[in-house]
Amino acid sequence: MGFSGFTQADFTAFEESKWPSNAFNRERLEVKLKLSELGKELAPGLFSLLLGQEMGMTEERPSIFNQHKVESLALFFIRDAESRKDLALILDRATSIADHVSDPALQHRHIAFTVRLRREGVEAGIFLHKNAWVDWKNVVHRCREHFEREKFKGLLAALPESISYQHGERLRPNATPDEFAEPGEIIAYLEQADPWSFFGKAFEKDDAVLESRQLVDEIRSVFECLVPLHSFVAWRRDNDFHELREKLKQQKEKAQRKFSSVKVGDQVRILKGLASGRVGVVESIERKGVVKVRLGTIVVAVSIEELGKP
Numbered sequence: 001m002g003f004s005g006f007t008q009a010d011f012t013a014f015e016e017s018k019w020p021s022n023a024f025n026r027e028r029l030e031v032k033l034k035l036s037e038l039g040k041e042l043a044p045g046l047f048s049l050l051l052g053q054e055m056g057m058t059e060e061r062p063s064i065f066n067q068h069k070v071e072s073l074a075l076f077f078i079r080d081a082e083s084r085k086d087l088a089l090i091l092d093r094a095t096s097i098a099d100h101v102s103d104p105a106l107q108h109r110h111i112a113f114t115v116r117l118r119r120e121g122v123e124a125g126i127f128l129h130k131n132a133w134v135d136w137k138n139v140v141h142r143c144r145e146h147f148e149r150e151k152f153k154g155l156l157a158a159l160p161e162s163i164s165y166q167h168g169e170r171l172r173p174n175a176t177p178d179e180f181a182e183p184g185e186i187i188a189y190l191e192q193a194d195p196w197s198f199f200g201k202a203f204e205k206d207d208a209v210l211e212s213r214q215l216v217d218e219i220r221s222v223f224e225c226l227v228p229l230h231s232f233v234a235w236r237r238d239n240d241f242h243e244l245r246e247k248l249k250q251q252k253e254k255a256q257r258k259f260s261s262v263k264v265g266d267q268v269r270i271l272k273g274l275a276s277g278r279v280g281v282v283e284s285i286e287r288k289g290v291v292k293v294r295l296g297t298i299v300v301a302v303s304i305e306e307l308g309k310p
Helices: 008-012 022-049 081-093 097-102 133-142 146-157 183-191 214-233 244-261
Strands: 053-057 072-079 112-118 121-129 164-167 196-204 267-270 279-285 290-295 298-303
Touching: 008 022, 008 112, 022 053, 022 072, 022 112, 022 214, 072 081, 112 214, 121 214, 133 146, 133 183, 133 214, 146 183, 146 214, 164 183, 183 196, 196 214, 267 290
Parallel strands: none
Antiparallel strands: 053 072, 072 112, 112 121, 121 196, 164 196, 267 279, 279 290, 290 298
């Protein structure tokens, strides 16, 4: 079918009175299907410019993943599962159980190319949530070197005038490009861990381009011009400015030592998750650091890092 644009009804689906109600799931689902079609058209171009990415969507139903209120729907592109696996142990260790429960959203933990639709309009660009510390800390550390800071400044200066920068709890649909902050200010805002940092373009809901296929080309252009900035900011093994490679190496070595000490039939205590504190028996040892533990009549798969002595 292909993407054909949004209607004004798509924006009214996100009026505040509707956020916590399941009665409007169908309305929001219609919007989600449109975002999905938009994503299918954007994905090939973005995947050709950035390797190791995958597409995702936020939920249209109130749930734990949106604090039981659907203020918006988002199409996002983040690290793929293979790339995220490298970081999982470090990210999990740095996030408390309370934080996992209060904000389990996957796209909040990684830099993301995002198209977000809410009552006020549409935002398209790079979103950095405060929980995506692996990425925003990377650019903060990188810019401590004068040469790298100048490269960051050059990347920002090269962006089209239509691109703006915003930060804070709520973004404004009518932010103007002349409000773009200086590189030093942006680094300072990132260090403050504001709820959101955003580089991109915001469209107000009455913008005619939102109602046509022209929006595909508009957003594609926004994404393409932001790819160099994304590559500069995002943590990778070859773009590591806060020494995560060494931490990853240490975690892997620790896991391997622990893995060799566990045998089938051993009693173990589960340290994390819903079964935290329970003692079970090792039923089998799988590859990639996963152990199957029998808890009474059920068997759960647990990372070796989540096991301790009974």
